Amino acid sequence: MTAPESGYNFAYLDESTKRMIRRAILKGVAIPGHQVPFGSREMPLPYGWGTGGIQVTASILGPADVLKVIDQGADDTTNAVSIRAFFRRVAGVATTERTAEATVIQTRHRIPERPLTENQILVYQVPMPEPLFRLEARVAETRRMHALADYGLMHVRLYEDVARHGRIATSYNYPVMVNGRYLMSPSPIPAFDNPKMHRMPALQLFGAGREKRIYAVPPWTEVRSLDFDDHPFRPIRAPQSCALCGSQESYLDEVLTDDRGGRIFVCSDTDWCAERQAAREAAE
Amino acid sequence: MDTRFPGFADPVLDAQATFRAVLEAMSRPGRVQRIAPPPEAPPGLSPAAAAVLLTLVDAATPLRLTAGPEAEAWVRFHCGCPLLRDGAAFVLDPAARLLDLDPGTDEEPERGATLILEVASLQESPGWRLTGPGIRDAHDLRVEGAPAGFVAEWSASRARFPRGVDVILCAGARIAALPRSVAIEDG
Amino acid sequence: MYVATKGGERAIGAAHAWLAEERRGDTSLPEIEVAQVEQQLGLAVDRVMAEGSCHDRGLAALAVKQARGDLIEAAFLLRAYRTTLPRFGASAPLDTGAMHIRRRISATYKDLPGGQVLGPTFDYTHRLLDFRLAAAGMTPETAPEAEPDGTATPRVTELLAQEGLMQREAPSEVEPGDLTREPLSFPADRPVRLQALARGDEGFLLGLGYSTQRGYGNAHPFVGEIRVGDVAVCLTPPELGFEIEIGDIGVTECQMVNQFHGSRTEPPQFTRGYGLVFGHGERKAMAMALVDRALRAEEMGEEATAPAQQAEFVLYHCDNVEATGFVEHLKLPHYVDFQSELENVRAMRASAETAREAAE
Numbered sequence: 149m150t151a152p153e154s155g156y157n158f159a160y161l162d163e164s165t166k167r168m169i170r171r172a173i174l175k176g177v178a179i180p181g182h183q184v185p186f187g188s189r190e191m192p193l194p195y196g197w198g199t200g201g202i203q204v205t206a207s208i209l210g211p212a213d214v215l216k217v218i219d220q221g222a223d224d225t226t227n228a229v230s231i232r233a234f235f236r237r238v239a240g241v242a243t244t245e246r247t248a249e250a251t252v253i254q255t256r257h258r259i260p261e262r263p264l265t266e267n268q269i270l271v272y273q274v275p276m277p278e279p280l281f282r283l284e285a286r287v288a289e290t291r292r293m294h295a296l297a298d299y300g301l302m303h304v305r306l307y308e309d310v311a312r313h314g315r316i317a318t319s320y321n322y323p324v325m326v327n328g329r330y331l332m333s334p335s336p337i338p339a340f341d342n343p344k345m346h347r348m349p350a351l352q353l354f355g356a357g358r359e360k361r362i363y364a365v366p367p368w369t370e371v372r373s374l375d376f377d378d379h380p381f382r383p384i385r386a387p388q389s390c391a392l393c394g395s396q397e398s399y400l401d402e403v404l405t406d407d408r409g410g411r412i413f414v415c416s417d418t419d420w421c422a423e424r425q426a427a428r429e430a431a432e
Numbered sequence: 433m434d435t436r437f438p439g440f441a442d443p444v445l446d447a448q449a450t451f452r453a454v455l456e457a458m459s460r461p462g463r464v465q466r467i468a469p470p471p472e473a474p475p476g477l478s479p480a481a482a483a484v485l486l487t488l489v490d491a492a493t494p495l496r497l498t499a500g501p502e503a504e505a506w507v508r509f510h511c512g513c514p515l516l517r518d519g520a521a522f523v524l525d526p527a528a529r530l531l532d533l534d535p536g537t538d539e540e541p542e543r544g545a546t547l548i549l550e551v552a553s554l555q556e557s558p559g560w561r562l563t564g565p566g567i568r569d570a571h572d573l574r575v576e577g578a579p580a581g582f583v584a585e586w587s588a589s590r591a592r593f594p595r596g597v598d599v600i601l602c603a604g605a606r607i608a609a610l611p612r613s614v615a616i617e618d619g
Numbered sequence: 620m621y622v623a624t625k626g627g628e629r630a631i632g633a634a635h636a637w638l639a640e641e642r643r644g645d646t647s648l649p650e651i652e653v654a655q656v657e658q659q660l661g662l663a664v665d666r667v668m669a670e671g672s673c674h675d676r677g678l679a680a681l682a683v684k685q686a687r688g689d690l691i692e693a694a695f696l697l698r699a700y701r702t703t704l705p706r707f708g709a710s711a712p713l714d715t716g717a718m719h720i721r722r723r724i725s726a727t728y729k730d731l732p733g734g735q736v737l738g739p740t741f742d743y744t745h746r747l748l749d750f751r752l753a754a755a756g757m758t759p760e761t762a763p764e765a766e767p768d769g770t771a772t773p774r775v776t777e778l779l780a781q782e783g784l785m786q787r788e789a790p791s792e793v794e795p796g797d798l799t800r801e802p803l804s805f806p807a808d809r810p811v812r813l814q815a816l817a818r819g820d821e822g823f824l825l826g827l828g829y830s831t832q833r834g835y836g837n838a839h840p841f842v843g844e845i846r847v848g849d850v851a852v853c854l855t856p857p858e859l860g861f862e863i864e865i866g867d868i869g870v871t872e873c874q875m876v877n878q879f880h881g882s883r884t885e886p887p888q889f890t891r892g893y894g895l896v897f898g899h900g901e902r903k904a905m906a907m908a909l910v911d912r913a914l915r916a917e918e919m920g921e922e923a924t925a926p927a928q929q930a931e932f933v934l935y936h937c938d939n940v941e942a943t944g945f946v947e948h949l950k951l952p953h954y955v956d957f958q959s960e961l962e963n964v965r966a967m968r969a970s971a972e973t974a975r976e977a978a979e
Binding site: 157158163164166167168170171172173174175176177178179180182184185207208209210211266291292294295296327329330347349351365366367368369370 | 451
């Protein structure tokens with residue numbers, strides 16, 4: 149742990165802001181999947197760039213934590229680098245790129261491939277917490293729908309997909325039901341990652357800074373992707389294997405290598421990929 | 433409203449550590465957490481309850497407290513919270529009944545109160561059998577000194593979900609939590 | 620062999636070094652001083668104070684310099700700074716009736732107590748580029764000064780209200796909400812709406828206000844009054860127990876007079892649209908007053924069908940720091956989501972192809 153930036157409180161936020169956010173987190177945990185409004189602060193990073201996740205992380209983080217930050221599954225993407233550097237600067241916490249070593253993982257758009265444990269907390273950056281917003285833009289109205297668990301609109305929309313395309317056409321930010329009660333946005337993770345949320349041993353916290361909402365999924369909680377008996381949920385991944393580690397199970401990024409249709413596929417989770425490459429080298 | 437009892441030795445880091453204990457307790461109902469380091473509590477409050485108040489309560493959260501004048505003075509000084517009886521966000525009153533506290537509304541269930549309940553002891557051994565979110569299969573929790581009829585009241589309170597009251601149990605420097613989503617069987 | 624892109628940290632460092640160079644520009648020219656920005660680009664500073672919701676000319680000028688003249692970026696810098704400041708208390712409401720006036724005009728009366736005071740305005744300038752300004756070194760002629768006539772300058776709306784012609788705002792003892800501490804919720808009351816508008820983006824409010832003039836909302840506005848000047852900020856410190864003046868701030872206030880037809884219980888009266896912004900910002904104050912009145916549609920029993928009358932729509936979208944962040948976040952990597960869409964579309968195309976072949 150290095151000395152945090154002087155002139156600012158530990159982890160940037162003042163203590164009364166942290167208390168407010170901590171209270172919201174606890175209510176979120178107690179009501180799995182329910183969006184708790186909170187007095188989101190203006191952060192020194194832009195709204196939409198992870199301010200919700202940053203506020204949640206800043207409110208839970210302590211000197212004993214080891215922080216990992218990923219964007220698109222990778223530790224080295226520029227926004228992940230920037231957020232990790234922010235926490236090193238204002239909290240002086242240890243950071244890591246290894247999923248296994250982290251106690252707190254802040255993520256945008258992915259869940260790590262390595263199964264998380266009871267000793268970890270996964271913090272999602274959420275751009276739009278309301279799963280119903282494309283169907284009903286008025287917040288007052290969606291709040292009423294959640295109160296009544298009135299989710300018929302979402303089923304109708306998914307069914308229209310099936311009628312038009314022969315399948316559910318949503319491939320990311322795929323809505324889930326939490327503990328059989330609340331419809332929840334998993335944040336824009338690929339639908340491929342949805343099954344990892346179900347009965348995950350780690351606590352999952354979600355922060356939406358601009359929309360000023362926090363929500364949570366406690367460990368071991370049921371998280372079901374919406375589907376129909378005749379059109380079951382299908383996680384999607386490119387059918388190739390990783391060009392670097394050979395993985396056939398991980399989620400892949402497509403990389404264009406020329407302008408004549410040349411392309412390769414590599415793991416989106418860089419730590420997972422590096423670990424597999426190292427293991428293969430060690431075996432050789 | 434002066435008090436001779438201190439707050440946290442390190443207000444920033446002790447609050448963080450206590451919060452993580454409470455978060456862990458709330459996320460894994462029935463698992464007992466230890467507050468470290470516990471603050472020196474005024475008479476009428478366990479070190480755990482004192483730590484929870486210092487961590488979560490402030491001017492924005494009205495508190496209902498019946499723990500004697502020294503505890504009241506201490507809370508006013510260190511938390512700066514309004515003390516009142518009805519509509520409190522946090523309640524530390526052994527006479528409080530779950531069904532009488534604010535459960536929030538279906539649209540705003542997060543407004544439901546948090547009850548801090550002092551008990552004689554907390555152990556992860558057979559007594560209550562807890563199931564629900566945060567629990568893999570079932571957790572055993574042995575609580576000595578809970579109010580009579582608590583389990584029956586809990587079932588009635590839980591039937592209102594998502595409205596409801598969340599409970600933080602305190603015994604000495606130990607805590608466990610009962611989020612409103614958890615089911616308790618007297619076993 | 621493909622190697623994954625690395626070096627994000629180095630790239631960021633290099634980019635920011637380049638930004639600093641660009642900010643400085645040609646080093647053979649003198650560096651602009653914050654005091655020069657504050658003095659000579661005063662309206663930029665005012666806009667940054669208004670949208671950054673922090674009245675500090677020096678800090679706003681620094682933000683303008685740091686942001687290379689990007690005023691939304693500057694407002695963002697100022698806001699991120701102000702959130703870290705401790706609060707000492709809440710001031711008493713400003714008494715704009717006691718404003719030390721630099722400019723005051725009314726469109727509803729030819730003359731009135733306190734008079735029409737043009738003040739430093741672009742109005743009636745001919746918008747011809749002034750090439751004399753291109754050659755630095757010109758000192759402007761001293762503007763002629765008149766003795767203040769010492770008469771009070773009552774607010775026009777107050778003069779109307781004395782006659783019962785202007786609806787008075789209901790006094791309220793309720794503590795107004797604080798958007799910087801509590802999230803918006805709906806229905807939003809007027810103090811919260813005004814707070815959001817006062818911090819809102821000038822361009823967004825201008826467009827919305829304009830739309831109410833063009834038939835999107837039933838507006839018949841008159842500028843009752845615009846006043847620009849300094850007002851005292853007063854505070855009662857708990858340890859003193861009496862009110863003290865802690866300083867002056869510059870503000871622009873606009874009160875729009877709007878028609879209201881009255882009802883069975885109320886005789887016809889004019890109603891108010893209100894705008895107040897930090898600094899000299901007439902366009903913003905006027906647009907704010909138009910939008911404020913439009914947002915009162917429900918309270919006035921008017922049909923609320925136009926965009927400017929939809930509180931959720933206006934208040935959720937008027938904040939340019941929020942809007943900028945979310946629009947600009949689209950340039951962050953989204954390739955994980957895009958990949959899932961790619962695979963999805965490929966799969967759908969393949970099954971469509973199979974179906975077509977089967978049909979042939």
